Amino acid sequence: MIELLQLPFMQRALIACLVLGVLLAYLGIFVTLRKMAFFSDGVAHAALAGAAIGLLTRFSPLISALIFSMLLACLIYWLEKKSSLSSDAIIGILFTSGMALGIVLISLRKGYQPELLGYLFGNILAIRRQDLALIVILAILIMAFIIRHKRKLTLLALDREMAYMAGVNPDFYQLLIYVMLACALVLGIRVMGVILVSAILIVPVSTARLFSRSFKTLTIWTAVIAESVMIGGLLLSYYLNLPSGAVIVLVGSTVFSLTFIAHSLRRQRRQKRQSPTN
Numbered sequence: 001m002i003e004l005l006q007l008p009f010m011q012r013a014l015i016a017c018l019v020l021g022v023l024l025a026y027l028g029i030f031v032t033l034r035k036m037a038f039f040s041d042g043v044a045h046a047a048l049a050g051a052a053i054g055l056l057t058r059f060s061p062l063i064s065a066l067i068f069s070m071l072l073a074c075l076i077y078w079l080e081k082k083s084s085l086s087s088d089a090i091i092g093i094l095f096t097s098g099m100a101l102g103i104v105l106i107s108l109r110k111g112y113q114p115e116l117l118g119y120l121f122g123n124i125l126a127i128r129r130q131d132l133a134l135i136v137i138l139a140i141l142i143m144a145f146i147i148r149h150k151r152k153l154t155l156l157a158l159d160r161e162m163a164y165m166a167g168v169n170p171d172f173y174q175l176l177i178y179v180m181l182a183c184a185l186v187l188g189i190r191v192m193g194v195i196l197v198s199a200i201l202i203v204p205v206s207t208a209r210l211f212s213r214s215f216k217t218l219t220i221w222t223a224v225i226a227e228s229v230m231i232g233g234l235l236l237s238y239y240l241n242l243p244s245g246a247v248i249v250l251v252g253s254t255v256f257s258l259t260f261i262a263h264s265l266r267r268q269r270r271q272k273r274q275s276p277t278n
Helices: 008-033 037-056 061-082 087-107 114-121 129-148 150-158 160-165 170-192 197-208 215-240 244-274
Strands: none
Touching: 008 037, 008 129, 008 150, 008 170, 008 197, 008 215, 037 061, 037 087, 037 170, 037 197, 061 087, 061 129, 061 170, 129 150, 129 170, 150 160, 150 170, 160 170, 170 197, 170 244, 197 215, 197 244, 215 244
């Protein structure tokens, strides 16, 4: 293990897991409570177009994907306010359009494209220093904003009407959540890939909700589970020589399944003790 931690690419991968684990875990709470799972999945897939633009223009694919996804998040928010279409319809249209644009742009670049495959399926072991620096800086900025405005964001996640009554501007903070979520998803794509990144938003918080009794414990356990899943999945994938993103998702799914089974058995035993005897 000590020799493994001395490898530069593994050091970068572990740092990325630690930083993104906390960020995606916390944003995942808002995703599940506000029922934004489709939004996160749509933005992640549409980010492929941004990465493709970066590759074609020889610009940083990560930065171009960030810009494209944040603009897309703003567009989704604007269309939700200005049109009578449902959020799912708007996201579905932009999601498929972004994917289609990405596929067309990819076809314009000939030959084998390993970097683009990394955006599709994730390749955390290939993270470069400049990508890691960008991930750490943006993650710190987003987490600093979340911590500073924790009360307002919590109120918005729990009840939009209650947030408004408490003096919070729900529209403004909803837009900020959209932009921060889009940014975090693109950062997570370098680890999990376009196809799998939404899982780390949903699985840890869904697992924590099975046994958490308050918002505070939900937040703590979601972060603990996310970090454990990402670090455990990364190490397991390295030793088994398997794709890191896929293994991380499978580890998370296994943890959720075992927790769900244990929770169900415990609930059944409690119901039996409470049921009247014949």
